[in-house]
Amino acid sequence: MTSCDHCDKPAIYHDVRIANGVHNTTHLCAEHAMEAGVSLGPIDLSVVLHSTENAISGDISKACPDCGMTVAQYKKTSLLGCPSCYQTFSDELNSIITQVQNNNTQHIGRAPAQASVDLTRHLQIRRLLKKLESAVSQEEYEQAAILRDKLRELHTSGEPNEN
Amino acid sequence: MKIDPDYNCPFNSDHTPFGDVVLSSRARLARNLEGFPFVNRSTTSDCIEVTSLLSQICTKNNSNLQLKWIEMDELDSVTTEMFVERHLISSSLAHAIHPCAIAVGPELSRSVMVNEEDHIRIQSIRPGLQLTDVRDDVHQLDLLVEEIISYAFDDQLGFLTACPTNLGTGARFSVMVHLPGLRLVKDLERVRRACEGMSLAIRGYRGEGSGTMADLYQVSNQITLGNTEEQLCNILSEDFLPPVIEWERKARMTIAKEQSQRLDDQTFRSLGLLQNARILTPEEAMNNLGNIRLGISLDRIDTIEISTVNQLLIEIHPGHLRWKYGKELDDDELNTRRADLIREKLGQ
Numbered sequence A: 001m002t003s004c005d006h007c008d009k010p011a012i013y014h015d016v017r018i019a020n021g022v023h024n025t026t027h028l029c030a031e032h033a034m035e036a037g038v039s040l041g042p043i044d045l046s047v048v049l050h051s052t053e054n055a056i057s058g059d060i061s062k063a064c065p066d067c068g069m070t071v072a073q074y075k076k077t078s079l080l081g082c083p084s085c086y087q088t089f090s091d092e093l094n095s096i097i098t099q100v101q102n103n104n105t106q107h108i109g110r111a112p113a114q115a116s117v118d119l120t121r122h123l124q125i126r127r128l129l130k131k132l133e134s135a136v137s138q139e140e141y142e143q144a145a146i147l148r149d150k151l152r153e154l155h156t157s158g159e160p161n162e163n
Numbered sequence B: 001m002k003i004d005p006d007y008n009c010p011f012n013s014d015h016t017p018f019g020d021v022v023l024s025s026r027a028r029l030a031r032n033l034e035g036f037p038f039v040n041r042s043t044t045s046d047c048i049e050v051t052s053l054l055s056q057i058c059t060k061n062n063s064n065l066q067l068k069w070i071e072m073d074e075l076d077s078v079t080t081e082m083f084v085e086r087h088l089i090s091s092s093l094a095h096a097i098h099p100c101a102i103a104v105g106p107e108l109s110r111s112v113m114v115n116e117e118d119h120i121r122i123q124s125i126r127p128g129l130q131l132t133d134v135r136d137d138v139h140q141l142d143l144l145v146e147e148i149i150s151y152a153f154d155d156q157l158g159f160l161t162a163c164p165t166n167l168g169t170g171a172r173f174s175v176m177v178h179l180p181g182l183r184l185v186k187d188l189e190r191v192r193r194a195c196e197g198m199s200l201a202i203r204g205y206r207g208e209g210s211g212t213m214a215d216l217y218q219v220s221n222q223i224t225l226g227n228t229e230e231q232l233c234n235i236l237s238e239d240f241l242p243p244v245i246e247w248e249r250k251a252r253m254t255i256a257k258e259q260s261q262r263l264d265d266q267t268f269r270s271l272g273l274l275q276n277a278r279i280l281t282p283e284e285a286m287n288n289l290g291n292i293r294l295g296i297s298l299d300r301i302d303t304i305e306i307s308t309v310n311q312l313l314i315e316i317h318p319g320h321l322r323w324k325y326g327k328e329l330d331d332d333e334l335n336t337r338r339a340d341l342i343r344e345k346l347g348q
């Protein structure tokens, strides 16, 4: 058991900062942690999010098809790259989500209403077209076929007289 | 819109219920647009598309909201600093180099940050215990946006956010509480344990690098998934605050009864210092204002309104002082201005 940097009581707050290659560790008891103004809660987010070595295993070069983010990159930033990342990395993220959300796995709050003017769909189409163009120009035909399917899907899901 | 930080101080809790303990209430929703990468993987043109979309939404004919749209690169450094101190924007948005923006209500209590960690961060802050009101505020803004664009949403995970800690509702509710009594009777540990048991996070209100100032603590829900917005709000307003307010009030009464000499010494020592000092750092000013606030709540001082102290707890920060007295002021000059302002407001 580690004791507090300022007294002999057991530490409940632990932090490691690396600056210029030097590890600075802080251990604080409850009282000194409150005094220091650090964030305290039932879940130690810095531990869960930043030491994900055990939580995320497997292929670290696995990439999101939509934004290109890899598991390795996620490990560095603890941020996902796009909404699709949650699907792509669902296996890897499962235990992290369970930990940071205190074993909650199902959303029960409000859901957004259907947008009446769906600007996003138009933008999505534009973005896919851009990607398709670059895929074709770089002769990545497999990728281009995937994008073309996605575009077709988007078109059929929209209003019938639109393109 | 004229921006006036003197108006509508977010800590002005003097006429609100439990205003002796709860200084302010805040709500924040994290949202992302479907069809775009999250901000950390956005290109400059993605960021521009998102800001231009949001500017149309925030400035469209919404007479009752009256949001003012401001691109961050057009906002001067002093107003930016002042906005950070009022929690209208985060310091990471203030220092961002990618295209980002803020829509802010004229009363400086509601704001929409665009291209922060998530595309959209909707916020509201009100003085005192007004969690239901701030929840309504952000909900209203949320509806305004979702009417026009689709949010990234998943039936299981809820609103999809860049960081998994914001999944689900994307909602963070918080209160700023003043707990000088519990510190003096050495019972803050009880509050921390209460937080732990309710999945709440607690952190001291602090300046740059220093510790907790003025016995002010911010308490917020740590989890965002698996509870409704209302449930998350109720953890604070129904489970956490009633006992904590009672503990704090009891602690204050105990001190007044059993340690009245110590209380008087602390109160009038702080008052004497603030009424006479010519140079005050933020920490020294904040901590002594906190002591005076306790003294007023226990009727030790009757010549100073608690609202004056509440307002000073915001006004003495660097951005607010620079906004008032000139953007060129360096730290030494700020310390002098801070002392002048406090002497003027707490004048004998």
Ligand SMILES: [Zn+2]
Pocket (backbone or CB within 6 Å): A004, A005, A006, A007, A008, A009, A028, A029, A030, A031, A032
């Ligand atoms: Zn200690």
Ligand SMILES: [Zn+2]
Pocket (backbone or CB within 6 Å): A064, A065, A066, A067, A068, A069, A080, A081, A082, A083, A084, A085, A086
């Ligand atoms: Zn992705």
